[in-house]
Amino acid sequence: METVALLKTLSDAFGPSGFEGEVCATLQRIIEPFVDEMRVDTLGNLIATRRGTGDTTLMLDAHMDEIGFMISFIEDDGFLRFTQTSGWDPRIVPAQAVTILTDRGTKVKGYIGMAPPHILRPEDRDKPYKLEDLFIDIGAVSAGDVADLGIRIGSPAVIAYPFEQLNEQVIMARALDDRAGCAVIAKTLEALADQQVEATVVASFSVQEEVGLRGAGTAAYQIEPDIALVLEATVAADVPGIPPPRQPTKFGRGPAVIVMDNTMITKSSTVRTITELADKNLIPWQYRIPYGGGTNAGVIHRCRGGVLTGVISLPVRYLHSPYALMRLDDFDHTVRLVTAFTRKCPGLVEK
Numbered sequence: 131m132e133t134v135a136l137l138k139t140l141s142d143a144f145g146p147s148g149f150e151g152e153v154c155a156t157l158q159r160i161i162e163p164f165v166d167e168m169r170v171d172t173l174g175n176l177i178a179t180r181r182g183t184g185d186t187t188l189m190l191d192a193h194m195d196e197i198g199f200m201i202s203f204i205e206d207d208g209f210l211r212f213t214q215t216s217g218w219d220p221r222i223v224p225a226q227a228v229t230i231l232t233d234r235g236t237k238v239k240g241y242i243g244m245a246p247p248h249i250l251r252p253e254d255r256d257k258p259y260k261l262e263d264l265f266i267d268i269g270a271v272s273a274g275d276v277a278d279l280g281i282r283i284g285s286p287a288v289i290a291y292p293f294e295q296l297n298e299q300v301i302m303a304r305a306l307d308d309r310a311g312c313a314v315i316a317k318t319l320e321a322l323a324d325q326q327v328e329a330t331v332v333a334s335f336s337v338q339e340e341v342g343l344r345g346a347g348t349a350a351y352q353i354e355p356d357i358a359l360v361l362e363a364t365v366a367a368d369v370p371g372i373p374p375p376r377q378p379t380k381f382g383r384g385p386a387v388i389v390m391d392n393t394m395i396t397k398s399s400t401v402r403t404i405t406e407l408a409d410k411n412l413i414p415w416q417y418r419i420p421y422g423g424g425t426n427a428g429v430i431h432r433c434r435g436g437v438l439t440g441v442i443s444l445p446v447r448y449l450h451s452p453y454a455l456m457r458l459d460d461f462d463h464t465v466r467l468v469t470a471f472t473r474k475c476p477g478l479v480e481k
């Protein structure tokens with residue numbers, strides 16, 4: 131699988147929380163040659179197993195959902211009101227192009243409209259728009275028009291611009307959080323094809339992370355892993371105006387190891403295992419500076435009697451905005467680290 135094509139296919143797929151079906155179907159097609167079995171569970175998690183020679187189960191998790199919106203009200207004149215399902219900064223939502231998924235499975239384009247500056251009262255000019263003041267304009271002229279398209283209260287939407295490659299190293303795409311993590315797992319499974327691996331690898335492409343880590347908990351409960359590795363996109367903030375202590379990760383420094391966030395404190399033995407493995411394989415890596423946030427590790431490590439869990443993150447700029455930027459060398463280094471971890475597992479893990 132060519133990396134850029136894989137990232138484009140996955141990040142362009144439609145999949146806000148609760149509506150991950152297209153991402154799930156895409157991933158099934160991609161990983162099918164590299165796994166022994168696959169199933170989609172009740173909540174929609176895609177769980178794929180690659181059997182190993184030993185009796186240790188390693189869970190590799192990445193979430194399929196992206197931040198999105200839901201239609202909340204349809205005006206008589208065909209404009210759509212909406213609410214967010216997760217994670218948007220309302221200040222950057224106005225004046226964006228959106229894609230809405232209809233009940234027919236078709237996609238309808240629209241634009242997030244607002245009152246134009248010409249008619250704003252002077253006292254309102256410096257204030258950010260609130261979500262409730264905004265609306266989606268799909269060019270319809272009546273609520274009947276909207277219904278005929280298959281759009282209703284509850285229809286999902288995302289801000290959508292196409293994948294772009296900025297230069298040799300940098301891509302710009304919509305849903306790298308966390309399709310980049312999904313792509314890491316796919317590339318890892320590909321790298322392990324036809325190799326003897328001791329651990330049974332269970333890939334869990336989970337649903338509804340962005341609304342509160344909902345899918346991964348039920349997936350981990352079913353998988354009963356001995357060890358789990360969560361692959362997540364994380365904040366790279368090496369941009370103008372941000373001092374180094376407030377830059378969780380930096381571009382081009384390799385995969386980031388999470389030591390703590392709002393959902394888990396990583397066992398120091400697990401942090402050491404990952405970082406020593408990276409050093410041994412000459413893979414650059416960085417600590418992610420603790421700043422809060424959370425990942426599926428938060429629910430996985432507390433599953434059943436507890437699961438040894440680590441998080442390896444991809445540095446991504448402009449997370450939770452219409453476009454995110456990622457470096458391909460950071461991606462490749464992450465794949466190499468996860469592949470090395472999987473190959474050596476369980477030998478390198480001290481419980």
Ligand SMILES: [Zn+2]
Nearest residue numbers: 307308362363
């Ligand atoms: Zn994420």
